[in-house]
Amino acid sequence: MKPLIFSLLKKCTKKIVLSSKMKLRHNITERTIFYGSVWIEDRTIVAVGTDEELFKQFQPRIAEAETVDATGKTVTPGLVDPHTHLVYAGSRENEFAMRLNGATYMEIMNAGGGIHATTKTTREATDEELFTASKKRLDQFLLHGVTTVEAKSGYGLTLEHELKQLIVAKKLHETHPVDVVRTFMGAHAVPTEFKDNPDEFVRIVVEKMIPKVSELALAEFNDVFCERGVFTPEQAKVILEAGKAYGLTPKIHADEIEPYGGAELAAEVGAISADHLLCASDEGIQKMAEKGVIAVLLPGTAFFLMTKAANGRKMIDAGVPVALSTDCNPGSSPTVSLPFIMNLGCLHMGMTPEEVITAATINAAHAIRRGHEIGSIEVGKKADITIFNVPNYMQLIYHYGMNHTDTVIKNGRIVVAKGQLCY
Numbered sequence: 001m002k003p004l005i006f007s008l009l010k011k012c013t014k015k016i017v018l019s020s021k022m023k024l025r026h027n028i029t030e031r032t033i034f035y036g037s038v039w040i041e042d043r044t045i046v047a048v049g050t051d052e053e054l055f056k057q058f059q060p061r062i063a064e065a066e067t068v069d070a071t072g073k074t075v076t077p078g079l080v081d082p083h084t085h086l087v088y089a090g091s092r093e094n095e096f097a098m099r100l101n102g103a104t105y106m107e108i109m110n111a112g113g114g115i116h117a118t119t120k121t122t123r124e125a126t127d128e129e130l131f132t133a134s135k136k137r138l139d140q141f142l143l144h145g146v147t148t149v150e151a152k153s154g155y156g157l158t159l160e161h162e163l164k165q166l167i168v169a170k171k172l173h174e175t176h177p178v179d180v181v182r183t184f185m186g187a188h189a190v191p192t193e194f195k196d197n198p199d200e201f202v203r204i205v206v207e208k209m210i211p212k213v214s215e216l217a218l219a220e221f222n223d224v225f226c227e228r229g230v231f232t233p234e235q236a237k238v239i240l241e242a243g244k245a246y247g248l249t250p251k252i253h254a255d256e257i258e259p260y261g262g263a264e265l266a267a268e269v270g271a272i273s274a275d276h277l278l279c280a281s282d283e284g285i286q287k288m289a290e291k292g293v294i295a296v297l298l299p300g301t302a303f304f305l306m307t308k309a310a311n312g313r314k315m316i317d318a319g320v321p322v323a324l325s326t327d328c329n330p331g332s333s334p335t336v337s338l339p340f341i342m343n344l345g346c347l348h349m350g351m352t353p354e355e356v357i358t359a360a361t362i363n364a365a366h367a368i369r370r371g372h373e374i375g376s377i378e379v380g381k382k383a384d385i386t387i388f389n390v391p392n393y394m395q396l397i398y399h400y401g402m403n404h405t406d407t408v409i410k411n412g413r414i415v416v417a418k419g420q421l422c423y
């Protein structure tokens with residue numbers, strides 16, 4: 001039998017343990033252990049407790065363990081980002097300059113820029129170029145303490161190019177330490193070639209793209225940008241129901257620019273999450289709470305588009321489980337820093353530090369159906385753990401705009417040490 005690899009994290013001044021029982025009890029940190037340890041065997045967490053408890057339990061075997069000393073640092077579950085547009089080519093700083101001069105995000109998109117601009121550069125990129133550009137971003141996510149990301153297609157908008165994006169995402173998942181969970185988003189925009197006949201494009205998404213994506217098992221989720229001037233709630237419903245028939249779980253970009261019935265639709269179709277929600281109606285929020293739809297909030301997008309962030313506090317108080325994400329994309333949120341998003345969650349959405357940590361770990365894991373295996377430091381879960389070089393979790397949120405990541409353990413393996421990649 002192969003010898004096991006043991007790893008011990010000792011003398012952590014603080015370790016946050018978030019129980020997966022918290023799925024819907026999103027607003028508390030269940031347990032913080034001072035001077036705690038985690039015992040990992042292979043890829044799995046075998047024991048969690050105080051230094052003393054684990055020392056007693058594993059005393060005869062400590063000599064054979066590889067030890068990571070986290071003295072004076074803060075240990076959390078590996079962060080989970082449940083909403084990214086990771087796979088794309090090109091960059092849109094020209095639009096940033098236009099917005100600084102007063103143009104709006106939708107004006108730029110309606111004039112053929114925005115998502116259309118990235119669709120052009122992504123279609124033109126070779127598979128290798130697309131892989132290399134996306135891998136660079138994934139490395140940056142890892143360096144910021146993120147061990148799992150969701151990644152959407154949606155910059156292809158033809159069957160061929162949507163598949164190209166999803167295949168790159170799959171290859172990243174297979175070759176990179178960070179797990180990449182795939183979402184098909186063929187309905188990210190109505191391509192310019194269909195601007196006079198959007199229903200024909202919806203037909204292609206439903207009849208050609210979804211069946212193929214499902215046949216090739218390239219995605220688990222199906223997402224739609226439901227917004228005035230993009231896809232109507234009626235079109236979005238057709239697309240999401242079609243996905244369900246092919247085993248793809250609905251997600252939705254909802255109520256980002258104006259109230260448009262997206263939150264209500266998420267509840268109606270049984271979406272696992274509704275994302276953005278800056279302008280969600282009270283009724284929509286209520287329906288999401290009733291159906292257990294997770295709100296994936298993206299305060300980096302509001303920050304970058306200079307608009308008011310979603311009301312996270314109101315959603316939590318209404319009983320909606322809230323997750324946080326970067327929304328990493330070249331137009332509305334070109335960042336990989338989930339810790340910065342956590343800071344915005346506190347400053348712009350009325351969330352507490354405990355709530356934003358929960359939102360970026362266990363609730364984020366549930367938003368991509370991974371709550372049973374990641375998102376908390378619990379016995380039996382994957383050993384995905386991040387150590388931040390701060391003495392307590394408050395400082396992680398308080399010292400904003402800096403990368404505090406010291407060490408990342410992914411699947412029981414050290415992949416970032418002293419803030420540098422080492423996989």
Ligand SMILES: N=CN[C@@H](CCC(=O)O)C(=O)O
Nearest residue numbers: 114115225327329330331332
């Ligand atoms: N709002 C729609 N989609 C992305 C932005 C995509 C882009 O601008 O390239 C978002 O989630 O913000």
Ligand SMILES: [Zn+2]
Nearest residue numbers: 083085253327
């Ligand atoms: Zn998005």
